[in-house]
């Protein structure tokens with residue numbers, strides 16, 4: 001199977017390498033073109049523009065940072081829309097909001113192409129290991145056709161119906177994850193300030209009902225103030241922002257998520273946006289000056 005791949009960041013690089021390892025022919029494009037070099041060493045071809053990739057491939061996957069990147073790659077000059085046509089499928093796996101996904105879907109459909117949104121749950125390591133959870137929605141026929149690729153990229157795929165449902169599901173999941181990371185960070189700070197061992201806290205948490213892979217994997221690095229980026233904090237804050245907007249639309253009160261978003265914003269203002277999202281711990285550590293006012 002031949003696929004195009006647009007966006008070779010942390011996730012896109014791991015995912016396209018995985019496809020190459022499993023015998024797919026992959027044509028890649030990245031805004032910073034030099035990032036294609038490593039993929040070429042592993043057998044990929046390069047398209048000079050998103051349009052060139054679409055022209056060459058029947059199926060093209062995108063994995064881009066945020067709504068503005070996802071829209072730009074489709075609508076700007078040399079973008080996807082210039083070459084998408086009947087018989088071609090476009091699969092956007094970026095985490096965006098439902099409106100962005102719908103705009104892309106409508107434009108692709110107008111040109112006769114097929115569209116699937118397919119954001120993923122799982123981070124750098126699951127992407128490397130083909131263990132993502134894929135949350136697809138859109139054209140079911142396209143979903144069925146690209147299952148061989150999803151089987152390589154993920155451990156489980158869900159088809160969630162109409163465009164927007166995949167985006168919304170992903171935002172709900174990441175809203176929970178971001179709130180959990182804040183509670184975990186507060187717990188680590190509280191343990192330390194109370195004179196307790198943070199390592200002992202990690203051991204206890206891992207043995208009980210709130211044990212989970214995220215705390216287990218990230219906790220030991222966090223207590224050493226190490227945050228190598230797997231899921232960049234700036235993207236988690238984008239997801240909190242988009243999830244809160246979804247809450248606004250549906251009149252769902254989300255005070256926990258709103259507080260978590262503030263902590264991620266504070267972390268970004270401290271210059272931590274390119275660190276892993278667990279770096280919110282550094283923001284949580286800083287005393288809240290407003291409490292003294």
Ligand SMILES: NC(=O)C1=CN([C@@H]2O[C@H](COP(=O)(O)OP(=O)(O)OC[C@H]3O[C@@H](n4cnc5c(N)ncnc54)[C@H](OP(=O)(O)O)[C@@H]3O)[C@@H](O)[C@H]2O)C=CC1
Pocket residue numbers: 006007008009010011012030031032033035063064065066068069072073093094095096120121122123124230231232235236
């Ligand atoms: N990392 C993770 O653990 C996970 C991330 N996600 C989601 O996947 C998506 C990608 O994440 P990740 O790989 O971590 O992000 P990165 O920041 O590592 O990569 C972002 C990619 O988007 C490209 N990009 C950014 N802006 C533009 C633009 N205006 N036009 C064209 N390309 C652009 C970047 O190109 P360039 O190299 O030129 O900057 C790069 O290829 C995000 O939506 C994220 O929320 C989902 C699950 C897990």
Ligand SMILES: O=CC(=O)O
Pocket residue numbers: 095120121122123174231
């Ligand atoms: O979106 C991030 C993830 O870990 O899932």
